[in-house]
Amino acid sequence: xxxxxxxxxxxxxxxxxxxxxxxxxxxxxxxxxxxxxxxxxxxxxxxxxxxxxxxxxxxxxxxxxxxxxxxxxxxxxxxxxxxxxxxxxxxxxxxxxxxxxxxxxxxxxxxxxxxxxxxxxxxxxxxxxxxxxxxxxxxxxxxxxxxxxxxxxxxxxxxxxxxxxxxxxxxxxxxxxxxxxxxxxxxxxxxxxxxxxxxxxxxxxxxxxxxxxxxxxxxxxxxxxxxxxxxxxxxxxxxxxxxxx
Amino acid sequence: xxxxxxxxxxxxxxxxxxxxxxxxxxxxxxxxxxxxxxxxxxxxxxxxxxxxxxxxxxxxxxxxxxxxxxxxxxxxxxxxxxxxxxxxxxxxxxxxxxxxxxxxxxxxxxxxxxxxxxxxxxxxxxxxxxxxxxxxxxxxxxxxxxxxxxxxxxxxxxxxxxxxxxxxxxxxxxxxxxxxxxxxxxxxxxxxxxxxxxxxxxxxxxxxxxxxxxxxxxxxxxxxxxx
Numbered sequence: 087x088x089x090x091x092x093x094x095x096x097x098x099x100x101x102x103x104x105x106x107x108x109x110x111x112x113x114x115x116x117x118x119x120x121x122x123x124x125x126x127x128x129x130x131x132x133x134x135x136x137x138x139x140x141x142x143x144x145x146x147x148x149x150x151x152x153x154x155x156x157x158x159x160x161x162x163x164x165x166x167x168x169x170x171x172x173x174x175x176x177x178x179x180x181x182x183x184x185x186x187x188x189x190x191x192x193x194x195x196x197x198x199x200x201x202x203x204x205x206x207x208x209x210x211x212x213x214x215x216x217x218x219x220x221x222x223x224x225x226x227x228x229x230x231x232x233x234x235x236x237x238x239x240x241x242x243x244x245x246x247x248x249x250x251x252x253x254x255x256x257x258x259x260x261x262x263x264x265x266x267x268x269x270x271x272x273x274x275x276x277x278x279x280x281x282x283x284x285x286x287x288x289x290x291x292x293x294x295x296x297x298x299x300x301x302x303x304x305x306x307x308x309x310x311x312x313x314x315x316x317x318x319x320x321x322x323x324x325x326x327x328x329x330x331x
Numbered sequence: 332x333x334x335x336x337x338x339x340x341x342x343x344x345x346x347x348x349x350x351x352x353x354x355x356x357x358x359x360x361x362x363x364x365x366x367x368x369x370x371x372x373x374x375x376x377x378x379x380x381x382x383x384x385x386x387x388x389x390x391x392x393x394x395x396x397x398x399x400x401x402x403x404x405x406x407x408x409x410x411x412x413x414x415x416x417x418x419x420x421x422x423x424x425x426x427x428x429x430x431x432x433x434x435x436x437x438x439x440x441x442x443x444x445x446x447x448x449x450x451x452x453x454x455x456x457x458x459x460x461x462x463x464x465x466x467x468x469x470x471x472x473x474x475x476x477x478x479x480x481x482x483x484x485x486x487x488x489x490x491x492x493x494x495x496x497x498x499x500x501x502x503x504x505x506x507x508x509x510x511x512x513x514x515x516x517x518x519x520x521x522x523x524x525x526x527x528x529x530x531x532x533x534x535x536x537x538x539x540x541x542x543x544x545x546x547x548x549x550x551x552x553x554x555x556x557x558x
Contacts, residue, residue, distance in 0.1 A: 164505060177527075266397075301398055
C-alpha cells in the first residue's frame with residue numbers, strides 16, 4: 087500500500103485557522119456528547135411516562151401510548167430527523183416559524199437533532215419500562231392498593247422503584263444506541279463527531295488516520311458508558327431480581 | 332396553519348420513487364441474506380474450542396456493535412472503494428455506491444444477527460446435543476440436523492424484526508448519495524420545492540410498511556408460540 091501514514095497531522099494547525107485538527111475532533115466529540123445526553127434526558131422522562139401509561143387500566147391512555155410507540159418505532163430515524171428539521175418550522179404559526187428560522191442555524195440543528203433523538207429513543211425506553219413493570223409480580227400492585235395507596239402512589243412508591251432497577255441492562259443498550267444514533271444528525275449539517283470525521287478527511291488528505299481516530303472515539307464513548315452503567319447497576323441491583331435471577 | 336399543502340408533485344414522481352424503493356429492498360434483501368449466513372458462522376465460531384477463533388468472532392461482533400452504522404457506510408464509501416472494487420473484481424471506475432452500501436450493511440448486520448443466532452442456539456436444550464452425540468452424529472451433523480433447525484424456529488420473530496429494522500436503516504445510504512426511497516423522496520421534494528409534502532409522504536410510506544410487517548411478525552409469533 088503506497089499510503090503515507092502521518093499521525094502527526096492531528097497536531098497541525100487547521101486550514102481554517104481555528105486550532106488544530108485534534109481540536110476539531112474534540113469539538114465534534116463535545117457536540118456528540120451534549121446532543122446525546124440532552125436526548126437521553128428527554129427520552130428517560132418521556133419514555134417513562136409513556137411506558138407507565140401503557141400499563142394503566144385506562145384503555146384510552148393505553149391506546150394513545152401504544153400509538154405513540156408504534157409511530158416512533160416504524161419511521162426511520164433519518165426521516166424523523168428531516169421532519170423535525172425541515173417540516174416542523176414550516177408548520178409552526180407564521181410569526182414563531184419566521185423567528186425560529188432566522189435564529190442561529192446551529193441552534194436550529196441542535197434543537198431538531200436533540201428533539202428527534204429524544205423522542206425516537208423515548209419510544210424504545212417506553213417499551214423497556216413497560217416490560218419492567220409487567221415483569222414485577224402482580225401482587226405488588228394489588229398489595230399497594232390494598233394498603234390504601236392510590237394508584238399513582240402505588241406506582242411511585244412500590245412499582246417504579248423496582249421496575250427501574252431491573253431494566254438497567256436494556257436501558258444501558260438504549261443509552262449506547264443514542265450515542266450511535268447521534269451520528270445520523272450529521273446529515274442536517276450538525277458538526278458532531280461523524281461530520282467532523284468527514285471534514286478531517288477533506289482537509290487533512292489523511293483519510294485512514296481521520297476515520298480510525300473517529301471510530302476509536304466512538305468505541306471510547308461505548309466503553310465509558312458501559313462502565314458507568316455497570317457502576318449504576320452494581321449500586322441499584324436488587325438481590326432478588328425477578329428477571330435476572 | 333400558515334403552510335399550504337400541495338401534493339401535486341407526488342403522482343408524477345411515483346416511478347422515480349419506486350426505483351428508490353427497489354434500491355432499498357435490494358439492499359435489505361442482500362444484507363439480510365448475507366447477514367444471517369455470516370451471522371450463523373460467527374455464532375458458531377464463538378462457540379468453537381479454538382481460543383483464537385472465539386476471540387476473532389467476539390472481536391468482530393463487538394467492533395461492529397459499538398460503531399455507528401453511518402461510520403461503517405462512510406468507511407466503505409469514502410475510504411475503501413478502490414480496494415473493495417479490486418476485491419469484488421469490478422472495473423475501476425464503476426459506481427461504487429451500491430456495492431459499498433451492500434457490503435457495509437451486510438457486514439454490519441451480521442454482527443447483530445450473530446447475537447440473535449447465538450441466543451437462539453443457546454436456547455436449545457443442552458440435552459439435544461448430548462442426544463445427537465449419543466446417536467453417533469458428529470458436531471457438524473448435530474448442528475446441521477438437530478440444533479440449528481430448532482434454534483432458527485425459535486428465532487424467526489427476532490430475525491424478522493431485525494429485518495424490519497434493517498429496512499428502516501437503509502435510509503442511511505443518504506450519506507453516500509445513493510438514491511434509496513428516502514433519498515429519492517428528498518430529491519423530488521428538493522427539486523419541486525415541496526420538501527414538506529415529500530418528507531411526510533415518505534414517513535407515511537415507511538410507517539405503513541413497517542407497521543404492517545411488525546403486525547405480521549406478531550401474528551406469526553402468536554401462532555407458533557410453544558410454551
